[in-house]
Amino acid sequence: MSRSMHTPPRLPLELWLPDLARFEPSHPMRALLRKADGQAMAARGYLAGLAERFSVPGGNLPAGALTRELIAGDAADVQWLCADPAWVQPDLNGARLLACGQMQLDMAQARALADALEPVFADAGMVLHVSSPDHWHVCLPDGESAPSLAAPEQALGEDLYEHLPEGANGRRWRVLLNEVQVILHQHPLNAERRERGLPPINSLWLWGGGSLPGDVRTSLAGVISDDVLLTSLARRAGIAINTRTAQAVSAAKAGWLLDLQDLPAEEIDAHWWAAIEQLALRQPLLLSFASGERWLHRPWHRLRFWRGGAR
Known part of the structure:
Protein backbone atom coordinates (compact mmCIF):
# COMPACT_ATOMS: atom_id res chain seq x y z
CA MET A 1 0.00 0.00 0.00
CA GLY A 58 14.23 -1.32 -6.87
CA GLY A 59 15.22 2.14 -8.10
CA ASN A 60 13.84 1.68 -11.63
CA LEU A 61 10.92 3.85 -12.69
CA PRO A 62 8.24 1.67 -14.35
CA ALA A 63 6.69 4.51 -16.33
CA GLY A 64 4.53 2.17 -18.42
CA ALA A 65 2.73 0.58 -15.48
CA LEU A 66 2.44 3.87 -13.58
CA THR A 67 0.92 5.85 -16.42
CA ARG A 68 -1.34 2.99 -17.54
CA GLU A 69 -2.70 2.71 -14.00
CA LEU A 70 -3.38 6.44 -13.83
CA ILE A 71 -5.20 6.50 -17.17
CA ALA A 72 -6.96 3.13 -17.24
CA GLY A 73 -6.69 1.68 -13.73
CA ASP A 74 -5.82 -1.86 -14.87
CA ALA A 75 -2.03 -2.08 -14.56
CA ALA A 76 -1.81 -4.33 -11.49
CA ASP A 77 0.02 -7.69 -11.68
CA VAL A 78 1.17 -7.21 -15.29
CA GLN A 79 4.39 -6.03 -16.95
CA TRP A 80 3.92 -2.89 -19.06
CA LEU A 81 5.91 -0.77 -21.49
CA CYS A 82 5.27 2.75 -22.74
CA ALA A 83 4.87 2.68 -26.53
CA ASP A 84 4.85 6.38 -27.36
CA PRO A 85 4.18 7.53 -30.93
CA ALA A 86 7.44 8.83 -32.37
CA TRP A 87 9.14 10.41 -35.36
CA VAL A 88 12.49 9.03 -36.47
CA GLN A 89 14.57 10.48 -39.29
CA PRO A 90 16.81 8.11 -41.33
CA ASP A 91 20.36 9.32 -41.97
CA LEU A 92 23.60 7.87 -43.31
CA ASN A 93 24.43 6.09 -40.06
CA GLY A 94 21.00 4.84 -39.01
CA ALA A 95 17.97 6.75 -37.75
CA ARG A 96 17.57 9.51 -35.18
CA LEU A 97 14.73 9.96 -32.73
CA LEU A 98 13.47 13.52 -33.34
CA ALA A 99 10.17 13.57 -31.44
CA CYS A 100 8.30 11.33 -29.04
CA GLY A 101 4.84 11.85 -27.58
CA GLN A 102 2.75 15.00 -28.03
CA MET A 103 2.49 14.37 -31.76
CA GLN A 104 -0.79 16.28 -32.28
CA LEU A 105 -2.97 13.19 -32.56
CA ASP A 106 -6.61 12.85 -31.67
CA MET A 107 -8.05 9.57 -30.46
CA ALA A 108 -9.48 8.56 -33.83
CA GLN A 109 -6.11 9.07 -35.54
CA ALA A 110 -4.29 7.22 -32.78
CA ARG A 111 -6.67 4.30 -33.10
CA ALA A 112 -6.25 4.21 -36.88
CA LEU A 113 -2.49 3.85 -36.48
CA ALA A 114 -2.72 1.34 -33.65
CA ASP A 115 -5.23 -0.85 -35.50
CA ALA A 116 -2.60 -1.49 -38.16
CA LEU A 117 0.00 -2.40 -35.53
CA GLU A 118 -2.04 -4.62 -33.22
CA PRO A 119 -1.50 -7.85 -35.25
CA VAL A 120 2.28 -7.38 -35.08
CA PHE A 121 2.19 -7.18 -31.30
CA ALA A 122 -0.33 -10.01 -31.07
CA ASP A 123 2.03 -12.27 -33.05
CA ALA A 124 4.67 -11.49 -30.42
CA GLY A 125 2.28 -12.39 -27.60
CA MET A 126 1.74 -8.76 -26.58
CA VAL A 127 -1.25 -6.42 -26.52
CA LEU A 128 -1.01 -2.82 -27.74
CA HIS A 129 -3.30 -0.34 -25.95
CA VAL A 130 -4.06 3.27 -26.88
CA SER A 131 -4.54 4.67 -23.38
CA SER A 132 -4.73 8.24 -24.72
CA PRO A 133 -3.65 9.83 -28.02
CA ASP A 134 -0.19 10.60 -26.62
CA HIS A 135 0.22 7.64 -24.29
CA TRP A 136 0.21 4.12 -25.72
CA HIS A 137 1.13 1.01 -23.76
CA VAL A 138 2.16 -2.58 -24.40
CA CYS A 139 1.03 -5.34 -22.06
CA LEU A 140 3.60 -8.15 -21.90
CA PRO A 141 2.67 -11.83 -21.62
CA ASP A 142 2.83 -13.60 -18.26
CA GLY A 143 6.32 -14.57 -17.26
CA GLU A 144 8.11 -12.18 -19.61
CA SER A 145 10.29 -9.50 -18.09
CA ALA A 146 10.33 -6.03 -19.58
CA PRO A 147 13.55 -5.15 -21.42
CA SER A 148 15.75 -2.29 -20.31
CA LEU A 149 15.14 0.48 -22.84
CA ALA A 150 16.24 4.11 -22.82
CA ALA A 151 13.76 6.84 -21.93
CA PRO A 152 12.90 9.40 -24.64
CA GLU A 153 14.95 12.17 -23.02
CA GLN A 154 18.02 9.91 -23.13
CA ALA A 155 17.60 8.98 -26.80
CA LEU A 156 16.20 12.18 -28.32
CA GLY A 157 18.39 13.39 -31.16
CA GLU A 158 20.54 10.28 -31.10
CA ASP A 159 20.79 7.17 -33.23
CA LEU A 160 17.90 5.09 -31.96
CA TYR A 161 19.66 1.80 -32.69
CA GLU A 162 22.28 2.67 -30.07
CA HIS A 163 19.50 2.54 -27.48
CA LEU A 164 17.90 -0.78 -28.45
CA PRO A 165 18.59 -4.06 -26.62
CA GLU A 166 21.54 -6.00 -27.98
CA GLY A 167 22.30 -9.68 -28.36
CA ALA A 168 19.98 -12.62 -28.81
CA ASN A 169 17.52 -11.43 -26.16
CA GLY A 170 17.23 -8.04 -27.82
CA ARG A 171 16.76 -9.39 -31.33
CA ARG A 172 12.98 -9.84 -31.01
CA TRP A 173 12.63 -6.20 -29.95
CA ARG A 174 14.71 -4.95 -32.86
CA VAL A 175 12.68 -7.09 -35.29
CA LEU A 176 9.43 -5.87 -33.72
CA LEU A 177 10.45 -2.25 -34.04
CA ASN A 178 11.45 -2.72 -37.68
CA GLU A 179 8.04 -4.21 -38.47
CA VAL A 180 6.32 -1.34 -36.71
CA GLN A 181 8.30 1.20 -38.72
CA VAL A 182 7.51 -0.49 -42.06
CA ILE A 183 3.78 -0.49 -41.32
CA LEU A 184 3.71 3.11 -40.12
CA HIS A 185 5.79 4.33 -43.06
CA GLN A 186 3.11 3.01 -45.41
CA HIS A 187 0.13 4.23 -43.40
CA PRO A 188 -2.07 6.76 -45.28
CA LEU A 189 -2.43 8.92 -42.19
CA ASN A 190 1.23 9.89 -42.50
CA ALA A 191 0.68 11.13 -46.05
CA GLU A 192 -2.11 13.35 -44.69
CA ARG A 193 0.16 14.61 -41.93
CA ARG A 194 2.88 15.59 -44.40
CA GLU A 195 0.32 17.54 -46.44
CA ARG A 196 -0.59 19.43 -43.26
CA GLY A 197 3.05 20.19 -42.48
CA LEU A 198 3.20 17.76 -39.55
CA PRO A 199 6.00 15.25 -38.98
CA PRO A 200 5.14 11.61 -39.70
CA ILE A 201 4.52 9.13 -36.92
CA ASN A 202 6.79 6.42 -38.24
CA SER A 203 7.83 4.57 -35.10
CA LEU A 204 6.96 3.80 -31.50
CA TRP A 205 9.38 4.36 -28.67
CA LEU A 206 9.29 1.47 -26.20
CA TRP A 207 10.52 2.33 -22.71
CA GLY A 208 9.69 2.44 -19.00
CA GLY A 209 9.13 -1.30 -18.56
CA GLY A 210 8.12 -2.98 -15.33
CA SER A 211 5.23 -3.72 -13.02
CA LEU A 212 3.23 -1.37 -10.83
CA PRO A 213 5.16 -0.49 -7.65
CA GLY A 214 3.33 -1.14 -4.42
CA ASP A 215 5.17 1.40 -2.28
CA VAL A 216 6.08 4.86 -3.57
CA ARG A 217 7.45 7.33 -1.04
Missing part, protein backbone atom coordinates in the same frame (compact mmCIF):
# COMPACT_ATOMS: atom_id res chain seq x y z
CA SER A 2 1.39 3.42 -0.95
CA ARG A 3 2.27 5.97 1.69
CA SER A 4 4.19 9.24 1.95
CA MET A 5 6.67 10.45 4.52
CA HIS A 6 5.62 13.20 6.92
CA THR A 7 6.49 16.56 5.38
CA PRO A 8 8.88 18.61 7.51
CA PRO A 9 7.35 22.03 8.36
CA ARG A 10 10.51 23.77 7.13
CA LEU A 11 10.19 22.37 3.57
CA PRO A 12 9.53 25.33 1.22
CA LEU A 13 7.28 25.46 -1.79
CA GLU A 14 9.36 24.08 -4.65
CA LEU A 15 9.08 25.34 -8.22
CA TRP A 16 10.38 22.81 -10.74
CA LEU A 17 11.49 24.90 -13.71
CA PRO A 18 13.01 24.33 -17.20
CA ASP A 19 16.77 24.41 -17.77
CA LEU A 20 18.25 27.66 -16.49
CA ALA A 21 19.82 28.38 -19.88
CA ARG A 22 16.33 28.80 -21.36
CA PHE A 23 15.76 31.98 -19.32
CA GLU A 24 17.09 35.02 -21.15
CA PRO A 25 18.97 37.68 -19.13
CA SER A 26 15.89 39.93 -19.41
CA HIS A 27 13.50 37.30 -18.02
CA PRO A 28 12.07 38.35 -14.61
CA MET A 29 13.26 35.01 -13.18
CA ARG A 30 16.82 36.30 -13.42
CA ALA A 31 15.98 39.29 -11.20
CA LEU A 32 14.50 36.93 -8.60
CA LEU A 33 17.63 34.76 -8.66
CA ARG A 34 19.92 37.73 -8.09
CA LYS A 35 18.33 38.20 -4.67
CA ALA A 36 18.12 34.50 -3.76
CA ASP A 37 20.66 32.20 -2.10
CA GLY A 38 22.30 29.47 -4.14
CA GLN A 39 21.82 25.88 -2.98
CA ALA A 40 23.53 22.57 -3.69
CA MET A 41 23.04 21.18 -7.18
CA ALA A 42 20.14 18.77 -7.65
CA ALA A 43 19.53 15.99 -10.16
CA ARG A 44 19.59 16.97 -13.81
CA GLY A 45 16.88 16.00 -16.25
CA TYR A 46 13.27 14.92 -16.08
CA LEU A 47 13.57 11.28 -14.99
CA ALA A 48 16.41 11.98 -12.55
CA GLY A 49 14.31 14.77 -11.09
CA LEU A 50 11.39 12.42 -10.57
CA ALA A 51 13.67 9.81 -8.98
CA GLU A 52 15.04 12.44 -6.61
CA ARG A 53 11.56 13.36 -5.42
CA PHE A 54 9.95 9.90 -5.37
CA SER A 55 11.41 6.65 -4.04
CA VAL A 56 10.35 3.53 -5.96
CA PRO A 57 11.30 -0.01 -4.86
CA THR A 218 8.05 11.06 -1.09
CA SER A 219 8.69 13.95 1.28
CA LEU A 220 6.31 16.14 -0.72
CA ALA A 221 2.90 17.05 0.67
CA GLY A 222 1.34 17.52 -2.76
CA VAL A 223 1.96 18.38 -6.40
CA ILE A 224 0.52 20.82 -8.92
CA SER A 225 1.15 19.36 -12.36
CA ASP A 226 -0.26 18.37 -15.73
CA ASP A 227 2.45 15.73 -16.23
CA VAL A 228 1.06 12.19 -16.43
CA LEU A 229 4.06 10.37 -14.95
CA LEU A 230 4.56 12.85 -12.11
CA THR A 231 0.84 12.70 -11.32
CA SER A 232 0.86 8.91 -11.35
CA LEU A 233 3.78 8.84 -8.87
CA ALA A 234 2.01 11.31 -6.61
CA ARG A 235 -1.14 9.20 -6.62
CA ARG A 236 0.80 6.03 -5.76
CA ALA A 237 2.50 7.95 -2.93
CA GLY A 238 -0.89 8.98 -1.57
CA ILE A 239 -0.29 12.74 -1.61
CA ALA A 240 -2.55 15.55 -2.79
CA ILE A 241 -2.72 16.37 -6.51
CA ASN A 242 -3.96 19.50 -8.28
CA THR A 243 -3.95 20.23 -11.98
CA ARG A 244 -2.05 23.34 -13.04
CA THR A 245 -4.62 26.12 -12.88
CA ALA A 246 -4.34 29.77 -11.86
CA GLN A 247 -6.29 29.03 -8.68
CA ALA A 248 -4.09 26.05 -7.72
CA VAL A 249 -0.86 27.96 -8.36
CA SER A 250 -2.01 30.97 -6.34
CA ALA A 251 -2.89 28.68 -3.42
CA ALA A 252 0.37 26.64 -3.53
CA LYS A 253 2.00 26.26 -0.14
CA ALA A 254 5.00 24.91 1.73
CA GLY A 255 5.85 21.28 1.11
CA TRP A 256 4.26 21.19 -2.36
CA LEU A 257 5.89 20.89 -5.78
CA LEU A 258 4.73 23.29 -8.48
CA ASP A 259 5.67 21.64 -11.78
CA LEU A 260 6.53 24.11 -14.55
CA GLN A 261 9.52 22.26 -16.04
CA ASP A 262 7.68 21.34 -19.25
CA LEU A 263 6.85 24.95 -20.19
CA PRO A 264 8.82 27.40 -22.35
CA ALA A 265 10.36 30.22 -20.32
CA GLU A 266 8.32 32.70 -22.36
CA GLU A 267 5.08 31.02 -21.30
CA ILE A 268 6.11 31.14 -17.65
CA ASP A 269 6.68 34.88 -18.05
CA ALA A 270 3.42 35.50 -19.90
CA HIS A 271 1.01 33.28 -17.95
CA TRP A 272 2.48 32.41 -14.55
CA TRP A 273 4.87 35.12 -13.50
CA ALA A 274 2.34 37.33 -11.71
CA ALA A 275 1.33 34.39 -9.52
CA ILE A 276 4.99 33.46 -8.85
CA GLU A 277 5.73 37.02 -7.74
CA GLN A 278 2.87 36.87 -5.24
CA LEU A 279 4.08 33.51 -3.94
CA ALA A 280 7.58 34.95 -3.47
CA LEU A 281 6.15 37.75 -1.30
CA ARG A 282 4.33 35.31 1.01
CA GLN A 283 6.63 32.33 1.53
CA PRO A 284 10.05 30.79 0.84
CA LEU A 285 10.45 29.37 -2.66
CA LEU A 286 12.93 26.70 -3.70
CA LEU A 287 13.63 27.44 -7.36
CA SER A 288 14.78 24.13 -8.87
CA PHE A 289 15.85 24.08 -12.52
CA ALA A 290 15.80 20.95 -14.64
CA SER A 291 19.49 21.56 -15.36
CA GLY A 292 20.23 21.04 -11.65
CA GLU A 293 20.74 24.59 -10.32
CA ARG A 294 18.75 25.58 -7.24
CA TRP A 295 18.13 28.81 -5.35
CA LEU A 296 16.20 29.54 -2.17
CA HIS A 297 14.26 32.81 -2.16
CA ARG A 298 12.72 34.12 1.05
CA PRO A 299 10.18 36.97 1.18
CA TRP A 300 12.64 39.37 2.84
CA HIS A 301 15.15 38.81 0.04
CA ARG A 302 13.25 41.38 -2.02
CA LEU A 303 14.98 43.98 0.19
CA ARG A 304 18.39 42.99 -1.13
CA PHE A 305 18.40 45.97 -3.48
CA TRP A 306 22.21 46.04 -3.54
CA ARG A 307 22.45 42.72 -5.36
CA GLY A 308 23.12 43.14 -9.06
CA GLY A 309 24.63 41.32 -12.02
CA ALA A 310 23.24 38.51 -14.14
CA ARG A 311 22.70 34.85 -13.32
Whole structure:
Protein backbone atom coordinates (compact mmCIF):
# COMPACT_ATOMS: atom_id res chain seq x y z
CA MET A 1 0.00 0.00 0.00
CA SER A 2 1.39 3.42 -0.95
CA ARG A 3 2.27 5.97 1.69
CA SER A 4 4.19 9.24 1.95
CA MET A 5 6.67 10.45 4.52
CA HIS A 6 5.62 13.20 6.92
CA THR A 7 6.49 16.56 5.38
CA PRO A 8 8.88 18.61 7.51
CA PRO A 9 7.35 22.03 8.36
CA ARG A 10 10.51 23.77 7.13
CA LEU A 11 10.19 22.37 3.57
CA PRO A 12 9.53 25.33 1.22
CA LEU A 13 7.28 25.46 -1.79
CA GLU A 14 9.36 24.08 -4.65
CA LEU A 15 9.08 25.34 -8.22
CA TRP A 16 10.38 22.81 -10.74
CA LEU A 17 11.49 24.90 -13.71
CA PRO A 18 13.01 24.33 -17.20
CA ASP A 19 16.77 24.41 -17.77
CA LEU A 20 18.25 27.66 -16.49
CA ALA A 21 19.82 28.38 -19.88
CA ARG A 22 16.33 28.80 -21.36
CA PHE A 23 15.76 31.98 -19.32
CA GLU A 24 17.09 35.02 -21.15
CA PRO A 25 18.97 37.68 -19.13
CA SER A 26 15.89 39.93 -19.41
CA HIS A 27 13.50 37.30 -18.02
CA PRO A 28 12.07 38.35 -14.61
CA MET A 29 13.26 35.01 -13.18
CA ARG A 30 16.82 36.30 -13.42
CA ALA A 31 15.98 39.29 -11.20
CA LEU A 32 14.50 36.93 -8.60
CA LEU A 33 17.63 34.76 -8.66
CA ARG A 34 19.92 37.73 -8.09
CA LYS A 35 18.33 38.20 -4.67
CA ALA A 36 18.12 34.50 -3.76
CA ASP A 37 20.66 32.20 -2.10
CA GLY A 38 22.30 29.47 -4.14
CA GLN A 39 21.82 25.88 -2.98
CA ALA A 40 23.53 22.57 -3.69
CA MET A 41 23.04 21.18 -7.18
CA ALA A 42 20.14 18.77 -7.65
CA ALA A 43 19.53 15.99 -10.16
CA ARG A 44 19.59 16.97 -13.81
CA GLY A 45 16.88 16.00 -16.25
CA TYR A 46 13.27 14.92 -16.08
CA LEU A 47 13.57 11.28 -14.99
CA ALA A 48 16.41 11.98 -12.55
CA GLY A 49 14.31 14.77 -11.09
CA LEU A 50 11.39 12.42 -10.57
CA ALA A 51 13.67 9.81 -8.98
CA GLU A 52 15.04 12.44 -6.61
CA ARG A 53 11.56 13.36 -5.42
CA PHE A 54 9.95 9.90 -5.37
CA SER A 55 11.41 6.65 -4.04
CA VAL A 56 10.35 3.53 -5.96
CA PRO A 57 11.30 -0.01 -4.86
CA GLY A 58 14.23 -1.32 -6.87
CA GLY A 59 15.22 2.14 -8.10
CA ASN A 60 13.84 1.68 -11.63
CA LEU A 61 10.92 3.85 -12.69
CA PRO A 62 8.24 1.67 -14.35
CA ALA A 63 6.69 4.51 -16.33
CA GLY A 64 4.53 2.17 -18.42
CA ALA A 65 2.73 0.58 -15.48
CA LEU A 66 2.44 3.87 -13.58
CA THR A 67 0.92 5.85 -16.42
CA ARG A 68 -1.34 2.99 -17.54
CA GLU A 69 -2.70 2.71 -14.00
CA LEU A 70 -3.38 6.44 -13.83
CA ILE A 71 -5.20 6.50 -17.17
CA ALA A 72 -6.96 3.13 -17.24
CA GLY A 73 -6.69 1.68 -13.73
CA ASP A 74 -5.82 -1.86 -14.87
CA ALA A 75 -2.03 -2.08 -14.56
CA ALA A 76 -1.81 -4.33 -11.49
CA ASP A 77 0.02 -7.69 -11.68
CA VAL A 78 1.17 -7.21 -15.29
CA GLN A 79 4.39 -6.03 -16.95
CA TRP A 80 3.92 -2.89 -19.06
CA LEU A 81 5.91 -0.77 -21.49
CA CYS A 82 5.27 2.75 -22.74
CA ALA A 83 4.87 2.68 -26.53
CA ASP A 84 4.85 6.38 -27.36
CA PRO A 85 4.18 7.53 -30.93
CA ALA A 86 7.44 8.83 -32.37
CA TRP A 87 9.14 10.41 -35.36
CA VAL A 88 12.49 9.03 -36.47
CA GLN A 89 14.57 10.48 -39.29
CA PRO A 90 16.81 8.11 -41.33
CA ASP A 91 20.36 9.32 -41.97
CA LEU A 92 23.60 7.87 -43.31
CA ASN A 93 24.43 6.09 -40.06
CA GLY A 94 21.00 4.84 -39.01
CA ALA A 95 17.97 6.75 -37.75
CA ARG A 96 17.57 9.51 -35.18
CA LEU A 97 14.73 9.96 -32.73
CA LEU A 98 13.47 13.52 -33.34
CA ALA A 99 10.17 13.57 -31.44
CA CYS A 100 8.30 11.33 -29.04
CA GLY A 101 4.84 11.85 -27.58
CA GLN A 102 2.75 15.00 -28.03
CA MET A 103 2.49 14.37 -31.76
CA GLN A 104 -0.79 16.28 -32.28
CA LEU A 105 -2.97 13.19 -32.56
CA ASP A 106 -6.61 12.85 -31.67
CA MET A 107 -8.05 9.57 -30.46
CA ALA A 108 -9.48 8.56 -33.83
CA GLN A 109 -6.11 9.07 -35.54
CA ALA A 110 -4.29 7.22 -32.78
CA ARG A 111 -6.67 4.30 -33.10
CA ALA A 112 -6.25 4.21 -36.88
CA LEU A 113 -2.49 3.85 -36.48
CA ALA A 114 -2.72 1.34 -33.65
CA ASP A 115 -5.23 -0.85 -35.50
CA ALA A 116 -2.60 -1.49 -38.16
CA LEU A 117 0.00 -2.40 -35.53
CA GLU A 118 -2.04 -4.62 -33.22
CA PRO A 119 -1.50 -7.85 -35.25
CA VAL A 120 2.28 -7.38 -35.08
CA PHE A 121 2.19 -7.18 -31.30
CA ALA A 122 -0.33 -10.01 -31.07
CA ASP A 123 2.03 -12.27 -33.05
CA ALA A 124 4.67 -11.49 -30.42
CA GLY A 125 2.28 -12.39 -27.60
CA MET A 126 1.74 -8.76 -26.58
CA VAL A 127 -1.25 -6.42 -26.52
CA LEU A 128 -1.01 -2.82 -27.74
CA HIS A 129 -3.30 -0.34 -25.95
CA VAL A 130 -4.06 3.27 -26.88
CA SER A 131 -4.54 4.67 -23.38
CA SER A 132 -4.73 8.24 -24.72
CA PRO A 133 -3.65 9.83 -28.02
CA ASP A 134 -0.19 10.60 -26.62
CA HIS A 135 0.22 7.64 -24.29
CA TRP A 136 0.21 4.12 -25.72
CA HIS A 137 1.13 1.01 -23.76
CA VAL A 138 2.16 -2.58 -24.40
CA CYS A 139 1.03 -5.34 -22.06
CA LEU A 140 3.60 -8.15 -21.90
CA PRO A 141 2.67 -11.83 -21.62
CA ASP A 142 2.83 -13.60 -18.26
CA GLY A 143 6.32 -14.57 -17.26
CA GLU A 144 8.11 -12.18 -19.61
CA SER A 145 10.29 -9.50 -18.09
CA ALA A 146 10.33 -6.03 -19.58
CA PRO A 147 13.55 -5.15 -21.42
CA SER A 148 15.75 -2.29 -20.31
CA LEU A 149 15.14 0.48 -22.84
CA ALA A 150 16.24 4.11 -22.82
CA ALA A 151 13.76 6.84 -21.93
CA PRO A 152 12.90 9.40 -24.64
CA GLU A 153 14.95 12.17 -23.02
CA GLN A 154 18.02 9.91 -23.13
CA ALA A 155 17.60 8.98 -26.80
CA LEU A 156 16.20 12.18 -28.32
CA GLY A 157 18.39 13.39 -31.16
CA GLU A 158 20.54 10.28 -31.10
CA ASP A 159 20.79 7.17 -33.23
CA LEU A 160 17.90 5.09 -31.96
CA TYR A 161 19.66 1.80 -32.69
CA GLU A 162 22.28 2.67 -30.07
CA HIS A 163 19.50 2.54 -27.48
CA LEU A 164 17.90 -0.78 -28.45
CA PRO A 165 18.59 -4.06 -26.62
CA GLU A 166 21.54 -6.00 -27.98
CA GLY A 167 22.30 -9.68 -28.36
CA ALA A 168 19.98 -12.62 -28.81
CA ASN A 169 17.52 -11.43 -26.16
CA GLY A 170 17.23 -8.04 -27.82
CA ARG A 171 16.76 -9.39 -31.33
CA ARG A 172 12.98 -9.84 -31.01
CA TRP A 173 12.63 -6.20 -29.95
CA ARG A 174 14.71 -4.95 -32.86
CA VAL A 175 12.68 -7.09 -35.29
CA LEU A 176 9.43 -5.87 -33.72
CA LEU A 177 10.45 -2.25 -34.04
CA ASN A 178 11.45 -2.72 -37.68
CA GLU A 179 8.04 -4.21 -38.47
CA VAL A 180 6.32 -1.34 -36.71
CA GLN A 181 8.30 1.20 -38.72
CA VAL A 182 7.51 -0.49 -42.06
CA ILE A 183 3.78 -0.49 -41.32
CA LEU A 184 3.71 3.11 -40.12
CA HIS A 185 5.79 4.33 -43.06
CA GLN A 186 3.11 3.01 -45.41
CA HIS A 187 0.13 4.23 -43.40
CA PRO A 188 -2.07 6.76 -45.28
CA LEU A 189 -2.43 8.92 -42.19
CA ASN A 190 1.23 9.89 -42.50
CA ALA A 191 0.68 11.13 -46.05
CA GLU A 192 -2.11 13.35 -44.69
CA ARG A 193 0.16 14.61 -41.93
CA ARG A 194 2.88 15.59 -44.40
CA GLU A 195 0.32 17.54 -46.44
CA ARG A 196 -0.59 19.43 -43.26
CA GLY A 197 3.05 20.19 -42.48
CA LEU A 198 3.20 17.76 -39.55
CA PRO A 199 6.00 15.25 -38.98
CA PRO A 200 5.14 11.61 -39.70
CA ILE A 201 4.52 9.13 -36.92
CA ASN A 202 6.79 6.42 -38.24
CA SER A 203 7.83 4.57 -35.10
CA LEU A 204 6.96 3.80 -31.50
CA TRP A 205 9.38 4.36 -28.67
CA LEU A 206 9.29 1.47 -26.20
CA TRP A 207 10.52 2.33 -22.71
CA GLY A 208 9.69 2.44 -19.00
CA GLY A 209 9.13 -1.30 -18.56
CA GLY A 210 8.12 -2.98 -15.33
CA SER A 211 5.23 -3.72 -13.02
CA LEU A 212 3.23 -1.37 -10.83
CA PRO A 213 5.16 -0.49 -7.65
CA GLY A 214 3.33 -1.14 -4.42
CA ASP A 215 5.17 1.40 -2.28
CA VAL A 216 6.08 4.86 -3.57
CA ARG A 217 7.45 7.33 -1.04
CA THR A 218 8.05 11.06 -1.09
CA SER A 219 8.69 13.95 1.28
CA LEU A 220 6.31 16.14 -0.72
CA ALA A 221 2.90 17.05 0.67
CA GLY A 222 1.34 17.52 -2.76
CA VAL A 223 1.96 18.38 -6.40
CA ILE A 224 0.52 20.82 -8.92
CA SER A 225 1.15 19.36 -12.36
CA ASP A 226 -0.26 18.37 -15.73
CA ASP A 227 2.45 15.73 -16.23
CA VAL A 228 1.06 12.19 -16.43
CA LEU A 229 4.06 10.37 -14.95
CA LEU A 230 4.56 12.85 -12.11
CA THR A 231 0.84 12.70 -11.32
CA SER A 232 0.86 8.91 -11.35
CA LEU A 233 3.78 8.84 -8.87
CA ALA A 234 2.01 11.31 -6.61
CA ARG A 235 -1.14 9.20 -6.62
CA ARG A 236 0.80 6.03 -5.76
CA ALA A 237 2.50 7.95 -2.93
CA GLY A 238 -0.89 8.98 -1.57
CA ILE A 239 -0.29 12.74 -1.61
CA ALA A 240 -2.55 15.55 -2.79
CA ILE A 241 -2.72 16.37 -6.51
CA ASN A 242 -3.96 19.50 -8.28
CA THR A 243 -3.95 20.23 -11.98
CA ARG A 244 -2.05 23.34 -13.04
CA THR A 245 -4.62 26.12 -12.88
CA ALA A 246 -4.34 29.77 -11.86
CA GLN A 247 -6.29 29.03 -8.68
CA ALA A 248 -4.09 26.05 -7.72
CA VAL A 249 -0.86 27.96 -8.36
CA SER A 250 -2.01 30.97 -6.34
CA ALA A 251 -2.89 28.68 -3.42
CA ALA A 252 0.37 26.64 -3.53
CA LYS A 253 2.00 26.26 -0.14
CA ALA A 254 5.00 24.91 1.73
CA GLY A 255 5.85 21.28 1.11
CA TRP A 256 4.26 21.19 -2.36
CA LEU A 257 5.89 20.89 -5.78
CA LEU A 258 4.73 23.29 -8.48
CA ASP A 259 5.67 21.64 -11.78
CA LEU A 260 6.53 24.11 -14.55
CA GLN A 261 9.52 22.26 -16.04
CA ASP A 262 7.68 21.34 -19.25
CA LEU A 263 6.85 24.95 -20.19
CA PRO A 264 8.82 27.40 -22.35
CA ALA A 265 10.36 30.22 -20.32
CA GLU A 266 8.32 32.70 -22.36
CA GLU A 267 5.08 31.02 -21.30
CA ILE A 268 6.11 31.14 -17.65
CA ASP A 269 6.68 34.88 -18.05
CA ALA A 270 3.42 35.50 -19.90
CA HIS A 271 1.01 33.28 -17.95
CA TRP A 272 2.48 32.41 -14.55
CA TRP A 273 4.87 35.12 -13.50
CA ALA A 274 2.34 37.33 -11.71
CA ALA A 275 1.33 34.39 -9.52
CA ILE A 276 4.99 33.46 -8.85
CA GLU A 277 5.73 37.02 -7.74
CA GLN A 278 2.87 36.87 -5.24
CA LEU A 279 4.08 33.51 -3.94
CA ALA A 280 7.58 34.95 -3.47
CA LEU A 281 6.15 37.75 -1.30
CA ARG A 282 4.33 35.31 1.01
CA GLN A 283 6.63 32.33 1.53
CA PRO A 284 10.05 30.79 0.84
CA LEU A 285 10.45 29.37 -2.66
CA LEU A 286 12.93 26.70 -3.70
CA LEU A 287 13.63 27.44 -7.36
CA SER A 288 14.78 24.13 -8.87
CA PHE A 289 15.85 24.08 -12.52
CA ALA A 290 15.80 20.95 -14.64
CA SER A 291 19.49 21.56 -15.36
CA GLY A 292 20.23 21.04 -11.65
CA GLU A 293 20.74 24.59 -10.32
CA ARG A 294 18.75 25.58 -7.24
CA TRP A 295 18.13 28.81 -5.35
CA LEU A 296 16.20 29.54 -2.17
CA HIS A 297 14.26 32.81 -2.16
CA ARG A 298 12.72 34.12 1.05
CA PRO A 299 10.18 36.97 1.18
CA TRP A 300 12.64 39.37 2.84
CA HIS A 301 15.15 38.81 0.04
CA ARG A 302 13.25 41.38 -2.02
CA LEU A 303 14.98 43.98 0.19
CA ARG A 304 18.39 42.99 -1.13
CA PHE A 305 18.40 45.97 -3.48
CA TRP A 306 22.21 46.04 -3.54
CA ARG A 307 22.45 42.72 -5.36
CA GLY A 308 23.12 43.14 -9.06
CA GLY A 309 24.63 41.32 -12.02
CA ALA A 310 23.24 38.51 -14.14
CA ARG A 311 22.70 34.85 -13.32
